[in-house]
Amino acid sequence: MSLLLTAVTFSISAHAIDIKAEITGKRLVMDGADCAGLYLKNDKLATMYSESDCKSGLALRVRWLNNNTFVLIEKNRPNDISPPRTYIYEVKSINGKKVTLNELWTGWNDLKDDETKYHIK
Template sequence: MEFKKKWVIVLLLIIGFIFGFYFKSLIIDRSKNNPISKSKSNTKENRIFDQNINEIDFSEKLHGKFILEGADYAGFEFIDSKTISWTNEMFPMDPDTMRLKWIDKNTFVATLTKNIDKKCPPRDWIRKVVSYDGSKLVLKNIWTGWEDSADDDEIFDKE
C-alpha cells in the first residue's frame, strides 16, 4: 500500500510540472514582465521620445550614477563626456575608470584605462541606449568577447 501512495504522489508531481510548464505562457502576460515596456508609459511625451530615440544626443543627456537593476552597487557613472566608470558588485570601493567615446548619438565605446596585461589589447565595451526616461536607462550590451554570445539589454536606475 505504501508503494502505491509514493507512485501516485510522484505521478501527480510530474503531471503538475508538465501542466505548469505548458500553461505558463497562458498565466503570465509577457508584456508585463518585460522591463523595457515597464519603463515606457503611454504619456504623449514618452511616445514622442520613443519615436525620436535616434535623434537624441545621449552624450549630453547621460550624467551621474546608474545602478544596475537588482544590484546594490554595480553600475556606470557618467563623469563627463570623455570619462565613465564601472563599479563592480564585488569591489564597490575600486571602480574601473574607462575612456568614453561616442560612436553616434546613442552608441558608445567604453575602454578600460588600466593596463592589466601588456600582451593583450584593452578591454572595450560597446553599449547602445535603447531607452531613457530620466530615471530608468536601458542599454543594449553589444557582445565583444571572444566566443559567440547574444547581445542583451541591461536596465539601470538613476541614483
C-alpha cells in the first residue's frame, strides 16, 4: 500500500532531490496567470512579478534555510524606516514542470499560510 502511495504522490521529504537546483534559474508562473510569479535567477537573487507588470518586478535576495525552504528578502530599501519585506516559501512538491509552494505568513494579523501552484516557464 505504501508503495502505491509513493508512486501516486510525489513528496519532497520522501525523495532526495536537489530542490535548489531544480528551481534555480527558472521562472515560476502562477497557474492561471501569464506573468505573476517568481524568477529565481541564481542562488542569491530573485525577482517577484505581478500580473500587471511583467517587465520589472520586485528585486529580492534569496536565502535557503534547508533543502526545501527559502526566504526572499526585499533587496532595495524603499525608505529609511521600514524593514525589508520578506517571503518564506516551503517547496511542497515538484512534478515535472509543476511546482507547489507554501508561503508561510509573516505579516500582521493571524492569517493562514498560502499554498500556490506554479508552472515552470
